[in-house]
Amino acid sequence: MTTTIYSAAKIITMNPSRPEATHVAVRDGRILGVGTLEELAGWGDHELDDRFADKVLMPGLIEGHAHTMEGALWNFTYVGWFDRMDPDGKTWDGLKSIDDVVARLSEVEAAMDDPDAPLLGWGLDPIYMDNVRMTRADLDRVSSTRPVGIQHASGHILNVNTKALELAGMLKTGHNHPGIPLGADGLPTGELKSPEIMLPVGKYVGMDRAFLASDEQGLINYGRLCVRAGVTTSSDLGAQLTDEITAMFKRVTGAPDYPACIAAFRIAMGLSPKDLVEQVTALKEQSTDRLELGRIKVVSDGSIQGFSARLRWPGYYNGAPNGMWYIAPEQLREIYTLALKAGIQVHTHTNGDEATQLCIDTLEAALRDAPDRDHRFTLQHCQLASQEQFRKMARLGMGVNLFANHHYYWGDEHYRLTVGPERAERMNACRSALDEGVIMAIHSDAPVTPLGPLFTAWAAVTRLTASGRVQGEAQKITVAEALYAITMGAAVTMKMDHLIGSIEAGKRADFAVLEEDPTAVDPMALKDVPVWGTVQGGRVFAASGI
Amino acid sequence: MDLPVTIIGGYLGAGKTSLVNHLLRHNEGQRLAVLVNEFGDLPIDADLIEAEEDGLISISGGCVCCAFGSDLIGALEDVLAMDPRPDHLLIEASGVALPASIATTTGLMAGMRSDAMLVLADADQIRRNAANPYLADTIERQLGQADMVLLTKLDLVTEDERADVTAWLKERAPRTRLLPVTRGEVPITAVLGSIPLPARGHRPGGGAHGLFESLVMEPGHPLDAAALAEALAKEPGVTRAKGFVPTSEGMMLIHVVGNRCQTEPASEVRAPAVVCIGLKGEFDADRVREAFDRCALARQA
Structure with missing residues (x-):
């Protein structure tokens, strides 16, 4: 029974009774105490470890909405606009033109052995390139003999080359669908819009089952990304969790050096509500220290930038028809009721405010059948929720996890095109949520945007968009509130606040180890606070050695 | 010849599962493959099931059924790889799915042909569902996309109600054929065709x-x-x-x-x-x- 006392330049605890300290004692992977060296010495024999003497410790950061497939995406070529760090710690420069994108893919192509293997890029976002339209001619410059594709950052568009269209049997005239733009020759331009069109073609460019499923190496890589971002616990918000996948998650996270705890939510697809709740109840029993099981993720609508989110009147700013339901109200009601009765937590994806309202109404009704004083059913994204919706959510005991990163990456698009200025200014309304007393987290939805809670906190504090405008001054939150959201806030929404989220006696020894004090830097520099690494369950992980 | 695909849409309770079971029971020699959105309270009548393995239900007469959940493409590929190949694929869409979206996907799958979109309307419930503000536009879009609307559960309504609901449907889908159906009983040839x-x-x-x-x-x-x-x-x-x-x-x-x-x-x-x-x-x-x-x-x- 070894006790290690770490000294630090500063420890930010998130425990209001003792908000700051200089030392933290760790025993058996848990926090024995926080305070001064003298106070902690009272616990008896210990080793003093000074390696963090010039670092700032925070509670391990918690990503409340991400997908571990972020780790697997790095098997493919990143071609996005923004600089992005891979699991090895290499930063890939953002690409600023189609020529840059073609050049990077060509470089990868030249090093490929199998002449028929597909080449897949990801993360393209032409909205930052004056909405230039990529065509198959562009990608034919990469290769005319192997299938080449690029998935856009939004996830709603796939560009492919001529070879891929040929393989998919689509290189012909006569297509009549708005998601398949045609060139002057009557043939598809290679741009494929909306999932129902992307998916049948996707498999020819490498978006096959393996790409879509969780894979072992991807999960390992995801853990490495967590260390680089200061994350010690991350959700995986929506996995199939078949026996096979659950076994793989257990095996990978059970390795002695796996650096994060993954809270894997079972997605509500392919099972009836009754079977779903039964299966998740059984899964809950299988939880380990680094694999939290027993929660459900439901998807209620689509996305705002894909115009598939369900909006209340007056709908989309550009007049697009309302989006789609991904679940019928009666099924949602059944899942909620059964889950409440079983004590299983449900997090529900809503993007549009009509979807949010449906979830609020449905939960209110389900709670009459199955009262639960502390369900913490949480709405994920919930991007368009209004003040009165937050008020109602608070009164019903609901949580929210707002998509602060989205505001930065797509806020300009929402202002201009999808929901218009007024509603864009109150999208991801952190201020309203906190003012109304809703338990709140903020998230990246990695791989939709990069994993990095300090960036996410920065986005919620500054409300800057990619073009540099402050959009929604009134919805800014303070640095302290944002740091709470990426630690305790996330822990509370996942019902893990008894385990993690703060540095105090009894909790897991999970720390983010930072090079600077995020409460002391200019808020504009919050995203740039360097992460040294993490301590997870008392184990030390340096980003430089991961 | 490409494998013909029929999408069976319509809101919850419209009788999609009854129709699927009826078609399987009276398949008239056609080998049907059925994809359902989810395996709920067993979508297939127990007496039709011959075997169940790895999520695939084998049904008498060489028919099969499986759930596609979140992986429609994978399920479609599995169907295309079946030997012997089915004569016809039925996809039972979820209650809120838009059949045209699924038909777009199947139409782009090499080796498949989107044959028809059937949308079922519960004679007793359709107007109530269409009056629900959360569902109204979804129901109308489903009906608007139908190649054929099957008006089901006619045994539950009076003659007057039947006339009313028929007129209501004709207003929404004036050119769409309307087939009355009771207890899912409609000949396979009338919905899938006969060769x-x-x-x-x-x-x-x-x-x-x-x-x-x-x-x-x-x-x-x-x-x-x-x-x-x-x-x-x-x-x-x-x-x-x-x-x-x-x-x-x-x-x-x-x-x-x-x-x-x-x-x-x-x-x-x-x-x-x-x-x-x-x-x-x-x-x-x-x-x-x-x-x-x-x-x-x-x-x-």
Whole structure:
């Protein structure tokens, strides 16, 4: 029974009774105490470890909405606009033109052995390139003999080359669908819009089952990304969790050096509500220290930038028809009721405010059948929720996890095109949520945007968009509130606040180890606070050695 | 020939599962593959199930059923890889799915052909669901996308209600064929079409019983297949027509579902025969014969 006392330049605890300290004692992977060296010495024999003497410790950061497939995406070529760090710690420069994108893919192509293997890029976002339209001619410059594709950052568009269209049997005239733009020759331009069109073609460019499923190496890589971002616990918000996948998650996270705890939510697809709740109840029993099981993720609508989110009147700013339901109200009601009765937590994806309202109404009704004083059913994204919706959510005991990163990456698009200025200014309304007393987290939805809670906190504090405008001054939150959201806030929404989220006696020894004090830097520099690494369950992980 | 795919849409409780079970039970020699959105309270009647393994249910008569959940593409690939290949694929969509989105996907799958979108409407519930503000536009879009609307659960409504709901549906989908159905009982030939399957000893046209009437045409001389398909699609009494048509460029296969028609070259040698089906009282055999006459190509001298 070894006790290690770490000294630090500063420890930010998130425990209001003792908000700051200089030392933290760790025993058996848990926090024995926080305070001064003298106070902690009272616990008896210990080793003093000074390696963090010039670092700032925070509670391990918690990503409340991400997908571990972020780790697997790095098997493919990143071609996005923004600089992005891979699991090895290499930063890939953002690409600023189609020529840059073609050049990077060509470089990868030249090093490929199998002449028929597909080449897949990801993360393209032409909205930052004056909405230039990529065509198959562009990608034919990469290769005319192997299938080449690029998935856009939004996830709603796939560009492919001529070879891929040929393989998919689509290189012909006569297509009549708005998601398949045609060139002057009557043939598809290679741009494929909306999932129902992307998916049948996707498999020819490498978006096959393996790409879509969780894979072992991807999960390992995801853990490495967590260390680089200061994350010690991350959700995986929506996995199939078949026996096979659950076994793989257990095996990978059970390795002695796996650096994060993954809270894997079972997605509500392919099972009836009754079977779903039964299966998740059984899964809950299988939880380990680094694999939290027993929660459900439901998807209620689509996305705002894909115009598939369900909006209340007056709908989309550009007049697009309302989006789609991904679940019928009666099924949602059944899942909620059964889950409440079983004590299983449900997090529900809503993007549009009509979807949010449906979830609020449905939960209110389900709670009459199955009262639960502390369900913490949480709405994920919930991007368009209004003040009165937050008020109602608070009164019903609901949580929210707002998509602060989205505001930065797509806020300009929402202002201009999808929901218009007024509603864009109150999208991801952190201020309203906190003012109304809703338990709140903020998230990246990695791989939709990069994993990095300090960036996410920065986005919620500054409300800057990619073009540099402050959009929604009134919805800014303070640095302290944002740091709470990426630690305790996330822990509370996942019902893990008894385990993690703060540095105090009894909790897991999970720390983010930072090079600077995020409460002391200019808020504009919050995203740039360097992460040294993490301590997870008392184990030390340096980003430089991961 | 590409595998024909029929999407079965409609809101919860419209009778999609009953219809699927009825078609499986009365498959009339067709090997059906069925994809359901989820395995709920067993989507398939227990007495039809022969075996269940790895999420695939084997059903008597060589039919199969599996759930696709979040991986429709993977499930479609599995169906295409089945040996022997099914004759027809049915996809039971979720209650809020838009059938046209699924049809777009199946239409782009190499080896598949989107054959028809059937949307079921519960005679007792459809207007109530369409008045629900959360559902109204979804229900209307589903109906608007249908090649054929099957009006189900007619045994639960009075004659007056039946007339009202029929008028209501005709207002929303004026050109769409409307088939009345009770307890999911509709002949497979009326919804999936019928083609001669001599290898399995099946007689063309059989089974269009009860409310339906059918006519088998066996054209002995070349026709304009595209014109014939369009003529039959415009014929309000015809809900379904399917079969082999001799043309000046060889044998063509035509498919007519409601207003929609498609033609494709026949990949195997078959005797000319087209099975036309419609509701009794609406189906006009003389007009169908006339359509065939009009589309006959001028005999070469």
